[in-house]
Amino acid sequence: MLIRTTPPLLASEITDEKQYLRRREFIRLVGGAAVVAGTAPWLEACSGDRVSADFAGTGGPAVPAGQSPLPNVKPKVVATDETTNTFEEITSYNNFYEFGTGKDDPQRNAGRLTTSPWKVKIDGHCGKPAEYHLEDLIRPHQLEERIYRMRCVEAWSMVIPWVGIPLAEIIKRAEPTSKATFVAFTTLHRPKEMFGQTQPVLDWPYDEGLRMDEAMHPLTILSVGLYGKTLMNQNGAPIRLVVPWKYGFKSIKSIVRIEFVDRMPPTAWNKANPGEYGFYSNVNPEVDHPRWTQATERRIGEFRRRRTLMFNGYGDQVASMYAGMDLRKNY
Amino acid sequence: MLKLAKPLIFAIALAPFLWLATRALTGRLSANPIEDITLTTGIWTLRFLVITLAITPLRRITGWNRAIQYRRMLGLFAFFYAVLHVSTYVVLDLFFAWDLILADIAKRPFITAGMVAFVAMIPLALTSTKGWIRRLGRRWQLLHRLIYLSAIAAAVHYLWKVKVMVGSPVYYAAIIAALLLFRAVWGFRHRRRTNPQPAEA
Numbered sequence: 362m363l364i365r366t367t368p369p370l371l372a373s374e375i376t377d378e379k380q381y382l383r384r385r386e387f388i389r390l391v392g393g394a395a396v397v398a399g400t401a402p403w404l405e406a407c408s409g410d411r412v413s414a415d416f417a418g419t420g421g422p423a424v425p426a427g428q429s430p431l432p433n434v435k436p437k438v439v440a441t442d443e444t445t446n447t448f449e450e451i452t453s454y455n456n457f458y459e460f461g462t463g464k465d466d467p468q469r470n471a472g473r474l475t476t477s478p479w480k481v482k483i484d485g486h487c488g489k490p491a492e493y494h495l496e497d498l499i500r501p502h503q504l505e506e507r508i509y510r511m512r513c514v515e516a517w518s519m520v521i522p523w524v525g526i527p528l529a530e531i532i533k534r535a536e537p538t539s540k541a542t543f544v545a546f547t548t549l550h551r552p553k554e555m556f557g558q559t560q561p562v563l564d565w566p567y568d569e570g571l572r573m574d575e576a577m578h579p580l581t582i583l584s585v586g587l588y589g590k591t592l593m594n595q596n597g598a599p600i601r602l603v604v605p606w607k608y609g610f611k612s613i614k615s616i617v618r619i620e621f622v623d624r625m626p627p628t629a630w631n632k633a634n635p636g637e638y639g640f641y642s643n644v645n646p647e648v649d650h651p652r653w654t655q656a657t658e659r660r661i662g663e664f665r666r667r668r669t670l671m672f673n674g675y676g677d678q679v680a681s682m683y684a685g686m687d688l689r690k691n692y
Numbered sequence: 693m694l695k696l697a698k699p700l701i702f703a704i705a706l707a708p709f710l711w712l713a714t715r716a717l718t719g720r721l722s723a724n725p726i727e728d729i730t731l732t733t734g735i736w737t738l739r740f741l742v743i744t745l746a747i748t749p750l751r752r753i754t755g756w757n758r759a760i761q762y763r764r765m766l767g768l769f770a771f772f773y774a775v776l777h778v779s780t781y782v783v784l785d786l787f788f789a790w791d792l793i794l795a796d797i798a799k800r801p802f803i804t805a806g807m808v809a810f811v812a813m814i815p816l817a818l819t820s821t822k823g824w825i826r827r828l829g830r831r832w833q834l835l836h837r838l839i840y841l842s843a844i845a846a847a848v849h850y851l852w853k854v855k856v857m858v859g860s861p862v863y864y865a866a867i868i869a870a871l872l873l874f875r876a877v878w879g880f881r882h883r884r885r886t887n888p889q890p891a892e893a
Contacts, residue, residue, distance in 0.1 A: 446723075450723040462854075462858075464722055464723075464724070560858065652852060652853070654795070659727075659785075661724055664784075665787055
């Protein structure tokens with residue numbers, strides 16, 4: 362739905378998706394047939410659908426209701442040789458407390474969220490504050506595939522093929538002033554569609570923040586897709602942050618506001634439990650969560666735990682931003 | 693009818709395990725199956741602790757004293773699920789990494805509490821036979837009050853494990869608190885009366 366001037370679905374793609382479904386017959390697939398049949402009118406593939414072809418070979422996705430293929434994605438701008446988690450894994454095991462605190466709650470409950478139309482307000486200390494329709498926010502930029510490790514603070518991890526744009530590009534468009542030292546993000550607040558927000562689990566709406574240099578870092582992206590298609594609601598549709606060297610909760614979902622601020626903004630988990638969740642929340646195997654170890658993690662799909670890497674393995678790219686900081690204090 | 697009751701309760705109590713095993717063997721657990729198994733066996737341990745602790749209040753309130761004959765089996769099921777829960781942690785989760793396990797028990801309060809709950813159940817399971825009941829006599833009852841410690845530690849274990857203390861862990865803690873409070877109040881009244889009557893709670 363992001364870009365409208367695209368030819369219809371290619372027949373070859375449908376075949377791929379059927380293969381995908383067959384491969385996953387052993388997995389519970391409620392209404393699997395309806396998934397394929399029901400989405401056809403939605404699909405808007407582009408002519409040179411390279412990305413879909415790539416994904417087809419790597420166990421790529423069916424297109425469940427509500428998802429559309431994203432055209433012209435620059436493949437593997439950042440990649441890893443680690444095995445990518447399956448679409449099923451990435452979309453069935455989520456923390457998204459707006460839809461319930463169970464791992465399977467988001468998949469069950471996120472369907473009722475309306476993600477179109479969607480507006481994102483960009484304001485605060487910047488030269489060009491504006492409220493954008495999502496399409497207008499994204500259209501000027503080249504979509505990129507970024508295959509990132511995602512490390513949850515609960516000591517599990519996945520490898521996820523996001524599609525998105527560097528946050529830095531959006532920030533530059535807004536022309537932040539010198540006062541803008543931090544960037545604050547806010548999730549949609551719509552309790553009617555996000556029933557978790559009717560319960561006092563967190564201080565709704567969910568908010569997050571980054572230091573300006575973190576926000577401008579080339580690894581930081583705004584994601585609008587997964588496996589070459591638009592995001593599923595349970596993964597933070599239609600637009601979410603992805604900061605791969607920080608614990609997953611920093612990567613705020615379903616964003617409606619990006620604000621340039623001059624001080625460290627409040628963040629949802631820090632407010633809920635400041636002793637356990639700091640503003641920085643960089644992945645750090647040496648600083649344990651007060652209640653569990655962060656030294657190891659379970660990669661979803663693997664049996665044995667693996668060692669957690671400093672900055673989730675992105676230390677070469679990001680460690681310099683924290684030079685001289687006591688990471689035990691600034692957890 | 694009464695002869696059927698025990699096997700029936702046994703089958704019902706075993707059903708969660710059979711269902712979990714079925715899901716595991718048919719690939720119907722979540723994307724993190726080890727967590728799934730841990731959570732399922734943990735919650736059933738807590739449920740059977742609650743059911744076991746509810747027998748005495750049930751007898752006092754309803755006067756249905758025959759409920760006592762199912763208590764041992766229910767308590768042993770709590771232990772059964774606890775063994776599965778702890779084994780999942782030791783074998784599947786940490787794969788016998790004893791250094792990590794010991795560090796966890798020492799440093800992670802929620803694991804410490806869980807271990808207390810589990811260890812307190814061991815002597816109860818071991819002395820649940822007729823022979824031990826006879827041998828220990830009055831001391832058996834004293835020993836088996838360890839279930840109070842086990843239940844409290846289990847409730848705390850669950851409360852400390854979650855990221856936000858809402859919902860299910862709070863309900864379990866409240867139910868266990870209520871069951872123990874009932875005993876305290878009952879015991880207090882019972883002691884005050886020289887000739888105790890089966891009063892209602």
